Amino acid sequence: MNFIVILLALLLAVCVALLLIERRRARRFVRWITDPAHNPMPEMSATWGLAAAYTRRALGREQAHANESAARLATLLAALDALPVGIVLLDREGRILFCNAIAAAHFELDPARDRGQHIVHLVRDPAFVAWHEQHADTPLEMTAHPDAPGLSSRLMVQRQPYGDDCALLLFTDVTAQRQTEAMRRDFVANVSHEIRTPLTVLAGFVETLQSLTLSRDEQTRYLALMAQQTTRMQALVADLLTLSRLEGSPPPGMNERADLRELTTQCAAETHALSVRLYGADAQKIEIETAPDFDLAATPAELRSAMSNLLANAVRYSGAKGKINARWSRENNGGARFEVADNGPGIAPDHLPRLTERFYRVDRSRARHAHGEDGTGLGLAIVKHVAERHGGTLQIISILGQGSRFALVFPQARVVAGQTEKSL
Numbered sequence: 001m002n003f004i005v006i007l008l009a010l011l012l013a014v015c016v017a018l019l020l021i022e023r024r025r026a027r028r029f030v031r032w033i034t035d036p037a038h039n040p041m042p043e044m045s046a047t048w049g050l051a052a053a054y055t056r057r058a059l060g061r062e063q064a065h066a067n068e069s070a071a072r073l074a075t076l077l078a079a080l081d082a083l084p085v086g087i088v089l090l091d092r093e094g095r096i097l098f099c100n101a102i103a104a105a106h107f108e109l110d111p112a113r114d115r116g117q118h119i120v121h122l123v124r125d126p127a128f129v130a131w132h133e134q135h136a137d138t139p140l141e142m143t144a145h146p147d148a149p150g151l152s153s154r155l156m157v158q159r160q161p162y163g164d165d166c167a168l169l170l171f172t173d174v175t176a177q178r179q180t181e182a183m184r185r186d187f188v189a190n191v192s193h194e195i196r197t198p199l200t201v202l203a204g205f206v207e208t209l210q211s212l213t214l215s216r217d218e219q220t221r222y223l224a225l226m227a228q229q230t231t232r233m234q235a236l237v238a239d240l241l242t243l244s245r246l247e248g249s250p251p252p253g254m255n256e257r258a259d260l261r262e263l264t265t266q267c268a269a270e271t272h273a274l275s276v277r278l279y280g281a282d283a284q285k286i287e288i289e290t291a292p293d294f295d296l297a298a299t300p301a302e303l304r305s306a307m308s309n310l311l312a313n314a315v316r317y318s319g320a321k322g323k324i325n326a327r328w329s330r331e332n333n334g335g336a337r338f339e340v341a342d343n344g345p346g347i348a349p350d351h352l353p354r355l356t357e358r359f360y361r362v363d364r365s366r367a368r369h370a371h372g373e374d375g376t377g378l379g380l381a382i383v384k385h386v387a388e389r390h391g392g393t394l395q396i397i398s399i400l401g402q403g404s405r406f407a408l409v410f411p412q413a414r415v416v417a418g419q420t421e422k423s424l
């Protein structure tokens with residue numbers, strides 16, 4: 001009996017010992033399988049070895065899968081980040097899950113710090129908050145950075161629901177579009193205004209001629225005034241067509257040739273004639289050097305239009321008995337310069353940046369009466385366009401009360417050896 005008890009006790013002790021050993025092995029195994037980098041591989045029986053191999057393979061597959069998913073997600077987020085539109089992903093509560101770089105810049109968000117924040121706590125524009133809370137499916141136009149005028153831009157925001165009540169907000173910058181629309185509206189308004197004035201004058205004269213019996217002299221005088229208005233409208237239409245041609249045609253190639261002596265001689269003759277026509281005996285003292293020893297790779301008609309615009313302005317604005325000088329010269333950097341200087345009234349500095357805007361005039365009444373003919377208000381816009389199409393610039397230096405200098409400056413690449421041998 002005692003012997004049997006001892007045997008059973010021994011058996012029990014062996015079983016407990018074996019169980020403890022297995023438990024230790026199992027622990028070591030689990031430690032190794034879950035973190036093989038920091039735990040040594042335990043000694044294993046064939047069965048444990050097999051189990052380990054299967055588990056390791058399954059874990060490896062799982063890990064590779066997880067790595068692949070993480071890499072795919074990172075690529076996707078990088079692509080969203082690189083999109084030229086702002087994107088914000090929101091959860092069902094309206095908390096930010098992700099925002100790309102453009103959206104972050106629009107609203108000064110920090111993509112990492114602001115994750116999990118409610119969008120309406122960060123984008124506080126009341127129109128946006130109301131729109132967001134209504135879950136509106138029509139787009140909203142709003143302003144980004146309304147307090148920083150230099151940075152402020154017009155944004156169109158659209159909401160696209162996705163997943164489980166989540167939403168994707170898409171912010172498109174429509175600033176340039178709105179500016180173009182405004183420019184187009186202003187342009188149409190300006191053109192209408194410019195045409196309406198001479199038309200009203202013409203209509204008045206027509207009515208007078210129809211309703212009153214006029215002497216021959218009066219008739220002649222009225223007809224001359226009507227002709228003046230027609231000329232004004234023709235000039236406007238011609239300048240508008242020139243501008244649209246300049247905008248619609250490809251930039252002048254380097255094979256084009258403008259014979260500067262010929263162009264300058266033609267412009268000089270026109271300028272003298274204009275001055276005499278406007279001021280008669282008080283015509284200005286005009287000196288134009290007509291013999292540059294180089295030519296330009298430029299479209300002759302465009303260059304001529306730019307040069308004659310500058311010369312005509314000098315004549316019209318510098319007044320009777322003024323002095324006008326014009327010449328071509330070379331720049332230190334090899335470029336070319338056509339400068340027209342007058343001793344007219346000059347232009348105040350605050351007008352200078354706007355002079356080349358379409359229809360911008362420093363002083364409408366002076367522009368109208370000082371030279372007896374209306375300008376179209378498009379001259380310098382055309383000049384600037386021509387300069388830029390040739391890779392050049394229009395420089396304006398003017399001092400109020402002393403005079404103005406307008407210069408067309410072209411890069412060296414446009415300068416070519418003079419070809420005209422004519423003596424001028």
Ligand code: ADP
Nearest residue numbers: 313314317361362363367375376377378379380
């Ligand atoms: P406009 O047809 O009125 O002459 P421009 O575009 O040629 O239009 O010129 C714009 C404005 O610039 C003119 O209305 C005038 O006020 C000013 N301006 C241009 N040239 C001169 C100049 N040489 N001296 C003074 N003001 C000038």
